[in-house]
Amino acid sequence: MKLDCPISQFRVAADKSVKLKKTATKIDPLYTSDQDYESKLANYREEIAHWQSVLFAGQQQSLLLIFQGMDSAGKGGAIRHVMSGINPQGCQVHSFGRPSEEELAHDYLWRCLVRLPRRGMIGIFDRSYYEEVLVVRVKPEVLAGQSLPTSLVQQKNFWKDRYNDIRHHESYLHRNGTKIVKFFLHLSADEQRKRLLARIDDPGKNWKFRLGDLDCRSHWAGFQKAYQECLEQTSTAESPWYIVPADDKRNARLVVSQVILQTMQKMDLKFPTASSGLVQDLATARKLLQDEAAAH
Ligand code: ATP
Numbered sequence: 001m002k003l004d005c006p007i008s009q010f011r012v013a014a015d016k017s018v019k020l021k022k023t024a025t026k027i028d029p030l031y032t033s034d035q036d037y038e039s040k041l042a043n044y045r046e047e048i049a050h051w052q053s054v055l056f057a058g059q060q061q062s063l064l065l066i067f068q069g070m071d072s073a074g075k076g077g078a079i080r081h082v083m084s085g086i087n088p089q090g091c092q093v094h095s096f097g098r099p100s101e102e103e104l105a106h107d108y109l110w111r112c113l114v115r116l117p118r119r120g121m122i123g124i125f126d127r128s129y130y131e132e133v134l135v136v137r138v139k140p141e142v143l144a145g146q147s148l149p150t151s152l153v154q155q156k157n158f159w160k161d162r163y164n165d166i167r168h169h170e171s172y173l174h175r176n177g178t179k180i181v182k183f184f185l186h187l188s189a190d191e192q193r194k195r196l197l198a199r200i201d202d203p204g205k206n207w208k209f210r211l212g213d214l215d216c217r218s219h220w221a222g223f224q225k226a227y228q229e230c231l232e233q234t235s236t237a238e239s240p241w242y243i244v245p246a247d248d249k250r251n252a253r254l255v256v257s258q259v260i261l262q263t264m265q266k267m268d269l270k271f272p273t274a275s276s277g278l279v280q281d282l283a284t285a286r287k288l289l290q291d292e293a294a295a296h
Contacts, residue, residue, distance in 0.1 A: 004030045004040065007258050010242045012235035018243075020228045021115045025188040026247040030254045031193065037250050041101060044257035045085035050266035054122055056090040056269050061177045062117040068134070069185030071213040072195040074249045075126050078185065082257045083124065092117065095126040104146060108132045109169060119177060129169075130182070133162050133230050138222040163233035170239040180239035181263050183256055184231060185246035189220055 012018060031037035055061060058138050067075040079093060094115045103111040109129050119121030136142045137159060155161070170180050196217070199209040216223065233240040246252045274282065 004254060004258065007242070007255065008263055010244060010255060010259070012231050012241040012243060014236050014240075015109050018228050018231045020186065020224050020231075020243075023186060023243055024245045025046075025186050027245045027251060029248065032138065035136075040254055041081065041250075041257060042085075042204070044254070044261055045082065047261055048082070048257065048264065049086045051084045051248070051261070051267075051269055052090050052122060054269040054271055055122070055264070055267070056087070057116075057120075058269055059120040059272075061179060061267055061269070062119050062121050062123065063264065063267070064117055064123045064125065064173070064178055064180045066126060066128045066130065066180065066182040067185065068130050068227075069246060070187050070192060071210075072192055072199070072208075072217055073185035073187040073246050074252055075185060077249055078122055078183070078253050078256050079126060081253045082260065083122075086122070090123040091124065093124040093126060096128055096131065108136075108146070110166070114177065115229065120126055129166065130230060133159060133166070133234075134223065134226050135216070135224045135228075138219050150289055159229075163230070166234050167236060170234075170236065174238045179263060179267055181259060182235075182239065182241045182257070184227060184243050185252060187246045189217075191247040192217065215288065252262070 031040055055063065067079060069075050083091060083093075092115075094112075096112065099111060112125065112129045115123065115125075135148070143153065152158070173180060196209070196213060199205040231241045231243065242255070244252050244255045244259075
């Protein structure tokens with residue numbers, strides 16, 4: 001299937017510097033009308049669903065999709081719209097909010113490790129261990145709540161070491177058959193204000209509003225800086241980050257779909273070939289069923 005735009009423009013090249021201020025949060029629409037958007041998304045979903053069935057049948061590789069972004073960036077909507085066509089048995093979504101007491105009693109990767117996708121599955125993380133170099137970095141009180149030994153927290157390379165840990169963890173997963181793709185939904189502060197106001201003004205959206213969202217907004221520059229460094233330090237050829245312009249939710253969903261589709265197309269997925277034993281079993285079964293039909 002032909003893609004609507006070269007998605008490599010959104011990929012963060014390994015070891016390249018990132019300037020979020022200069023990176024677009026809005027691009028020309030990839031659709032010409034509502035109908036065009038719906039039909040493009042439907043086509044992508046259909047193709048993704050096809051590759052998901054091949055991934056599931058193969059039971060060898062898995063795909064982990066990580067979504068990060070400021071509040072109201074559209075993570076949930078992107079996940080819902082892009083993945084809605086695929087077989088729910090082959091896909092699991094996990095959201096990572098503030099860690100529970102039990103989660104805080106373990107190392108920071110633990111809660112995500114136990115939710116990694118099994119072979120054959122697509123795993124979707126709505127937020128992830130990346131929060132450990134984002135909110136935990138931006139808000140010192142969050143780090144203080146992690147009960148780490150002071151001598152470790154005071155290490156000069158504390159954050160650098162976290163990036164290293166994450167890179168190693170992801171290359172380990174890569175060598176175990178898990179393909180990881182990471183999306184940063186890049187939203188402007190103006191668009192976030194509009195979306196938060198809509199959550200306040202529209203009774204149907206009130207449930208989405210959290211006062212804490214304003215607190216994170218008040219640290220906007222700190223978050224952008226933390227995201228920037230995180231993208232620079234943890235985008236690799238094997239497990240790349242994509243910066244998705246997110247001010248237009250529909251465009252963002254089309255970009256995300258295309259990245260997922262292209263990733264799956266490159267995973268060398270194939271239906272397993274039948275073993276000679278299975279070929280024999282199939283022939284036997286066919287004969288039994290045909291004989292049964294002939295007997296009626
Ligand atoms: P959304 O993810 O769309 O904002 P939400 O606000 O309903 O959904 P919550 O369950 O409230 O989701 O969790 C999101 C909040 O949890 C975010 O503010 C995020 O920064 C915070 N969070 C995620 N991981 C951690 C972490 N490891 N330590 C502290 N806070 C975290």
